[in-house]
Amino acid sequence: MNSATDFQGWAHARQERIETLLQTLLPAPEIAPQRLHQAMRYAVLGAGKRVRPLLAFAAGELAQADPERAAIAGAAVELIHAYSLVHDDLPCMDDDVLRRGRPTCHVEYDEATALLVGDALQSLAFQLVSEYRLAADASTQLEMVKLLAVASGSRGMAGGQAIDLDAVGKTLSVPELEFMHIHKTGALIRAAALLGARCGNGLDDKALAQVDHFAKCIGLAFQVVDDVLDAEAPTATLGKTAGKDARQGKPTYVSALGVAQSKAFAAELRNDALKALDGLGERALRLRQLADFIVLRKF
Ligand code: GRG
Numbered sequence: 001m002n003s004a005t006d007f008q009g010w011a012h013a014r015q016e017r018i019e020t021l022l023q024t025l026l027p028a029p030e031i032a033p034q035r036l037h038q039a040m041r042y043a044v045l046g047a048g049k050r051v052r053p054l055l056a057f058a059a060g061e062l063a064q065a066d067p068e069r070a071a072i073a074g075a076a077v078e079l080i081h082a083y084s085l086v087h088d089d090l091p092c093m094d095d096d097v098l099r100r101g102r103p104t105c106h107v108e109y110d111e112a113t114a115l116l117v118g119d120a121l122q123s124l125a126f127q128l129v130s131e132y133r134l135a136a137d138a139s140t141q142l143e144m145v146k147l148l149a150v151a152s153g154s155r156g157m158a159g160g161q162a163i164d165l166d167a168v169g170k171t172l173s174v175p176e177l178e179f180m181h182i183h184k185t186g187a188l189i190r191a192a193a194l195l196g197a198r199c200g201n202g203l204d205d206k207a208l209a210q211v212d213h214f215a216k217c218i219g220l221a222f223q224v225v226d227d228v229l230d231a232e233a234p235t236a237t238l239g240k241t242a243g244k245d246a247r248q249g250k251p252t253y254v255s256a257l258g259v260a261q262s263k264a265f266a267a268e269l270r271n272d273a274l275k276a277l278d279g280l281g282e283r284a285l286r287l288r289q290l291a292d293f294i295v296l297r298k299f
Contacts, residue, residue, distance in 0.1 A: 007289040011054055018053040019045065021075050025128065039109045039117045040124075044082045047100035047239070051222070051294065052077040052188060056196030058286035059211055063200025072132045073144070073195035076125040080152050081188055083121035084161070086114050093165065094244070101239035122152065134199050144198050151191035160184025164250070172251040178220065185226070186219030193287070202283075210276050214287060217273035222294050224266040227252040228259055229299065237299050270295040 022044055027037040053074025060070030089096045089104040090111060097107050106114035129148055135141040150156055160183030167180065193215035197203055203211070227245065231254045235242040245252045253262040273291045277284045 005285065007286070007293065010286060010289075011293070014054055014057045015050045017071060018050050018074060018078065021071055022078065025075060025124070035109065035113060036116055036120065039105060039113045040120055042108060043086045043105045043114075043117050043121065044079065047102070048078070048082070049297070049299075050074075050078060051290075052081055052192035054290060054293075055189065055192040055215070055287075056199075058290050059193040059196030059215075060199050061286055062203065062207075062211065062280060062283045063197045064202035064283070065196065065200030069132070069134045069199035070196045072128055073134055073199055074192065076128040076148065077188060077192040077195065079121045079125040079128070080148070080157070083118040083125075084157060084188070086121070087118040088161065090114060093161070094248075096241055096244070098235065098239070098241050125152075129195075134195075136201055140198060144195055147194060147198075148191055151187040156183055156187030156191075157185075160187065167251050169249045170251060172256065174253075174256055177251060177253060177256055181220055181223040182216065185223040186216060189219035189222060190215040207280060210278075210280060211287070214273045214276040214291070217269045217276060218291050218294050221266045221269035221273065221291070224253045224262050224269065225295055225297060227254045228262050228266070229297075230254070231259060233299065239299065266295050 023041075026041050026044060029038045029041055031037055053071070056070045056074030056077060057067065059065075060067060060073070085099055086105045088094050089099055090106055097104055099105075102108070104114075105117055109117075125148065126145065129141075129145050133141070134144060152158065154162070160180055163180040164184055167176075172180065190212060193211050194208070197208055197211045229238060230242060230245045230252070233242055244250075246255070253265065257265060270291050274288055277287060
């Protein structure tokens with residue numbers, strides 16, 4: 001394997017870097033209120049594929065960004081992602097007991113603590129993108145803060161979650177499913193890539209739009225693959241309860257298209273994602289490899 005193009009090695013080094021960074025950015029467990037800080041660390045550290053930080057790093061490489069800046073942007077998005085998982089697992093939402101191969105946050109601690117963990121992780125994410133210098137000028141950085149806010153809020157992830165909760169027991173058409181997932185899962189994935197890209201100065205508006213379209217395609221592919229894995233993979237591999245979508249009567253790509261067609265759709269989205277990067281050259285290598293990682297993943 002050529003070390004310059006080896007994806008596993010590239011990804012592993014950045015996953016470790018993000019883990020170390022998150023360890024230092026999260027409040028220490030002995031700082032008061034200790035239980036909340038311990039629960040925040042429990043929810044974030046030691047597991048997870050870190051797909052969103054990897055996207056921030058990869059888009060940062062394309063934009064010739066300082067990797068230190070891309071790391072902060074990726075960490076901020078990962079904190080929002082971790083908060084969404086903690087809240088999603090609560091009894092009032094998906095009501096799950098297993099996440100990342102461990103008891104969910106509210107099972108390990110309690111519901112009130114889990115609620116506060118989500119709140120505090122979200123605040124910490126916005127603290128990072130406003131405290132650390134990420135862009136060459138203040139107005140670009142302010143746009144980045146806004147980008148993360150919109151992606152996380154009612155016009156993004158939280159809105160997608162509201163649609164998801166409302167859809168239980170209903171049949172959604174494929175365009176309706178797409179609308180839900182572009183918000184619930186796709187918005188944050190898109191934010192990760194765009195924030196990474198905006199940490200650098202190397203991209204013009206056309207290239208930024210290409211990165212955005214790439215991220216939109218792989219964000220949706222991520223969800224299609226998630227639906228297939230929920231239907232096909234065992235709980236032990238996923239680290240979360242498998243087969244829940246069907247049991248809970250949730251509309252998914254698998255319920256709408258079947259497994260074979262869902263897989264074909266994921267492959268089509270991967271091709272669209274790769275096509276979006278046409279003309280961006282070798283610096284887009286890691287983004288291309290991430291498209292494969294997302295579509296071919298087994299958990
Ligand atoms: C509670 C506001 C709020 C939003 C929750 C993203 C989300 C919205 C809920 C998660 C439920 C879910 C299983 C969505 C499917 C796609 C997804 C986000 C999977 C989990 O992400 P991974 O696979 O997880 O990146 P790891 O553990 O690897 O970080």
